[in-house]
């Protein structure tokens with residue numbers, strides 16, 4: 001604690017907290033190639049936005065300092081400490097102590113930066129001490145000395161460091177989360193420093209709203225939010241970009257993957273596409289968002305397989321997605337459309353496995369569903385008869401099997417109660433896809449164990 005993050009070793013891959021099953025071999029290699037803690041976690045984040053087709057050049061702050069690109073700005077800030085103090089006072093109403101300087105030294109003895117305090121500046125060197133009890137979360141070593149502030153021996157304090165970066169890099173547009181733009185906040189301070197200390201034009205501001213996941217800020221802490229990486233796995237890059245491009249940046253995006261938000265977003269994307277292609281009338285902003293959402297090249301006019309149809313149909317073992325969508329299109333599918341079905345199927349699998357409301361889950365549950373406990377005695381009797389029917393008709397085609405089940409139902413408890421019992425036993429719900437196909441798609445082991453559990457139910 002207290003050391004600059006870029007000087008802390010990277011964590012073991014196995015203990016880093018990143019879900020390694022979600023990363024590609026190339027991404028894993030990138031993580032293994034990092035040199036420190038900061039670079040390690042930044043790389044994970046960079047992967048997430050690279051997947052959205054963003055190709056920014058990455059500038060590492062500590063390299064700016066080490067290569068001397070901040071030196072002139074450090075000198076300006078130290079020379080004009082009185083002007084800075086006045087800004088802190090006037091903009092943020094913050095009274096600074098007498099011996100305050102906008103610079104923190106990395107202690108050459110213990111390596112900590114959080115524990116050091118600069119107490120003087122003579123135009124060549126700063127005087128500093130590494131204080132034992134400056135902060136509660138780290139202990140300093142007590143070392144006192146003079147050191148040149150240039151070439152990476154320390155860094156400017158964050159509220160001065162931010163505009164100094166704009167000066168060093170020639171930034172003319174700078175967005176940040178809206179919390180930075182509150183009155184008297186870091187953005188107001190930085191703007192004043194641009195004008196009064198660094199003498200550069202104030203960059204154009206884009207104070208953007210937050211993205212919330214189920215009402216919580218994005219974070220990797222389990223159960224609350226979601227990391228950028230997890231978010232990027234929920235949607236294809238095009239649809240992910242569409243989400244950002246279609247909402248005003250001043251509007252909060254509250255996204256709950258456990259609702260119909262994902263299927264709805266796909267529908268909206270498809271609508272934007274149809275408007276952009278001139279196939280439908282509608283809101284031109286949606287069309288523009290669709291265009292901006294394209295990653296590699298603009299998608300040519302094609303038939304779009306509806307996401308929620310993919311979700312339902314792919315769970316029906318009788319249906320072939322390409323055949324079904326060709327029927328909807330009323331024409332054979334081209335390669336782009338087939339690839340799109342494959343892509344959407346992949347995201348549908350993720351949604352189904354992790355987030356989809358239960359009415360969209362049409363596959364047998366892995367364990368005995370609690371809902372099946374409401375089965376009546378006559379339904380249990382029907383299921384025992386069904387077990388015998390299945391045992392005697394192992395190789396029957398699904399269509400013929402369906403007919404046999406129907407006959408068994410009609411001659412005992414009636415079709416409604418009978419099929420309901422099958423769905424309760426396999427899915428834990430009262431309705432589902434056609435029973436024979438569902439049974440055929442269920443593995444023999446799972447079916448056997450399910451009937452065993454049923455027998456144990458008194």
Ligand SMILES: [Zn+2]
Pocket residue numbers: 107108109110111112130140141142143
């Ligand atoms: Zn120290």
